[in-house]
Amino acid sequence: MSTRSVTTAIRVLEAVAELQPVGLSELARAVDVPKATVQRVLVTLEELQWIERAKRDGGKWSIAVHAYAVTSRGSSGSRIRDVAIGPLSALQLETGETIHLAVPDELRMVVIERLDTPHVLRAFLALGSRIPMHASATGLAFLAYSSDEFVSVYLQHPLGASTPDTMVDPQEVRAELQVIRSRGYSINPGGLSSGITAIGAALISRELGPVGSISVSGPSSRITPDKFEEYGTAVAATARQISMALPG
Amino acid sequence: MSTRSVTTAIRVLEAVAELQPVGLSELARAVDVPKATVQRVLVTLEELQWIERAKRDGGKWSIAVHAYAVTSRGSSGSRIRDVAIGPLSALQLETGETIHLAVPDELRMVVIERLDTPHVLRAFLALGSRIPMHASATGLAFLAYSSDEFVSVYLQHPLGASTPDTMVDPQEVRAELQVIRSRGYSINPGGLSSGITAIGAALISRELGPVGSISVSGPSSRITPDKFEEYGTAVAATARQISMALPG
DNA sequence: GCCGATGGTTCATTAGATGGACCACTGTTG
């Protein structure tokens, strides 16, 4: 139907990203394509500066910065980021805690922006991190406003535990989503990283439904239950403000 | 010699990234490939979730989050980022200003990490920004420790002015690099954005030479000349610390 | 020495990418 070689090339590229640093044979096995084909693809991608081989370490392959530079320029989240950055900045100043902006990619949330806290004790999520929806405040908020179909599909996949406190029971998650909807924001105490509590709210486009979410997070010692409501309403208000400014 | 269709596909992808949101005809012109071919590539890339078409706006193409998620997972800079994040966090707390971590891609510096200030007045560079070397503290620091060949090649290209204060004379840049080397850090007052001053230092791998650089930046009203030395030595010390922890 | 890995290359076969020509549609202009 369409450009088989391109498809395999991209599949190889994604495999490199996932397994890096990785060698030829392992890649060929992972993608289930003959070595010779993978080899040609690798050389091509190298010429294009999208991947590079380690100088030592038997010349294993990794993604090159150029690939990152190309794809990060913009990305669909960029318009969201543009309208979000102002309100998020205000929210950061108001709460003094770390703020995350995340958008969905397949079954994960991807962190596309972060504003830092001045505190020495910081909640840290690297930009570009892919985190499970059921284990994060952003993901839960997003799920809470997603369609039933999507939630069902999501919950059919095995729910891994990021920490001992992660919700792994689909029933429990469903109930929590209901709570989030009635409350307007999500609370995730230690479900993604032990000792980190986060409070999130969904960004909802009138036309497209939920398109991402935001959260404020910090050490559980600072984000105590008595602050949940204050931070929750602040996050929810900021999310509403961004939602209204969305292009859709 | 190798996989022509893949090459054109990647060229199309890069063109989309650069011109997004962009339509079929414009793309075909940009990459100088028949519309029909571009069309097939676009459909393929869409199936792979690497690009997406706007719902409104005549269905123009943009890079999808998935592409960003794939390439940001790791990227060669990731190991740098991993070892850098701790020291950078300390530097951010020490100075209270925005910290950037950038690595070279072709003739630009690409911002791969940022720790920002809690100040209302913020120096902001979006992640993934590609900035000219001669116009940025990070770039100048990187150049200062690059090979003569690379510097010569770089200076042969036209030096664009990002602001009225950008150095555009190759001689002047060369002299500045000398100053940076003897001082140990770079200073860039308003050369990238008017009213923003940045101080940078290079990350140097013993085996590979310069692999990136870091900088602290803020409004020129805060980063005044009397702070140059204090911040400069701090940045340089942090850079040295990271350099020693580098894998190479 | 053999064995099981690895990375890398060759080349006959034919799958499949190519691109010129074409259609349908929209908005502009004289």
Added chain:
DNA sequence: CAACAGTGGTCCATCTAATGAACCATCGGC
């Protein structure tokens, strides 16, 4: 309103160029 210059999109005969089985070279271990 007819002609026109754009746009996105599709067909299909031609022949390029992607494929992959078979092959070789090298490495490390036992």
